Amino acid sequence: MPSILDVQTIEKNREELFSRTNWFDSTSQLQNRVKGEDLDKYFLLTDSEKKGIAETIRLNVSATPYYLKLSDPFDPQCPIRRMIVPDSSESVLSVEESSDPLHEERLSPVRGLTHMYPNRVLLFSNHSCSVYCRHCMRGRKVSSPKERMEKEDLESAFDYIRTHSEIEDVVISGGDPLNLSNARIDWILGELSSIPHVKICRLGTRNPVTLPFRITKELCSIIESHNNDSLSVFCNTQFNHPKECTPEAKEAILRLLKSGVSVGNQSVLLKGINDSGEIMLELHKKLLEMRVRAYYLYDPELIPGSRGFRTPLQKGVEIVSYMRGKIAGMGIPQFVNDLPGGGGKITLSPNWYLGYFPDTRQHAFRSAVTGKVHFSFEPSGSEYESFYHILNEQEWEKLIADSTSR
Structure with a gap:
């Protein structure tokens, strides 16, 4: 049991963090992000968490005050806390794990661009996120300043896309592309709009979950200006647990929808966080209330230090089976495995x-x-x-x- 002094100190530290943050301002949220060395101020850490923070082989630690506020400082099993705070499983490299299990680097013709599918490419726009989720499948790149995408890198990627007329669909990911400045986002979307054979742009962002205040009217106006007859813009986000479905998140989603952007959700199946039919059903009911359609439920990738998150393959099939008949089809995600070795995604489902x-x-x-x-x-x-x-x-x-x- 924590001492009264420990509890009071942590609660006081949290209050001070929240009060010094200009709550609805995304810049202030980012400036006040909590790093790994400061987690003991805001959580009563377990020995496993202390070891994970000190010895993690994953990406850096960082969380916005907004997202940290959703977590329980005294419950190590809190689902939000587990996505913020490393534990000892992050210090172990298992033999089956790889820093790049999907071979994105092997399939990269120019820096920051992966061309796995014939008519689609993935553009790694930046290395920064509002929260560095512990299950991130791009830990080899995300949070590393060495992976920063300069403007000339992005220009090389656009040149590649221009010279490959088979490319119709560009997924902009990272890092979180919506952590870029409005001017950079406007430029990127403008470049894609100028390429006649590019018809689809998909923004992969977790900011509606971790930093909803970034989804401003100004940002949505920029997105809407490029969402036109020549380019259709979509957004895929990642809600993993019902606790993330807050009023602030809903407001961010509604702003995107009003800009004409369809929003889908790509959950990651995470052991001890959302690996039950009941939790997934509750999550996707809340998402439908927020007007977010289910898209994917990902089987966790075989990335370094991820043993604490991985679930048996059958678990995802069981969850989809449980949800069928209890929610409308648009609320049931496709359970997918992104095949190691660059084989692309396959869907797995109950055998009806x-x-x-x-x-x-x-x-x-x-x-x-x-x-x-x-x-x-x-x-x-x-x-x-x-x-x-x-x-x-x-x-x-x-x-x-x-x-x-x-």
């Missing part, structure tokens, strides 16, 4: 399809809502029967029996 019985031309399915077996017919003369899992007569009779016994 049970198989096909050629004699009756019927498919068998298991209902996600009732659990009952249902049947549907294949068109006569179909040339696709060989593509289906063929049920033998014994399997078919059992399914028939199951369908009538419930």
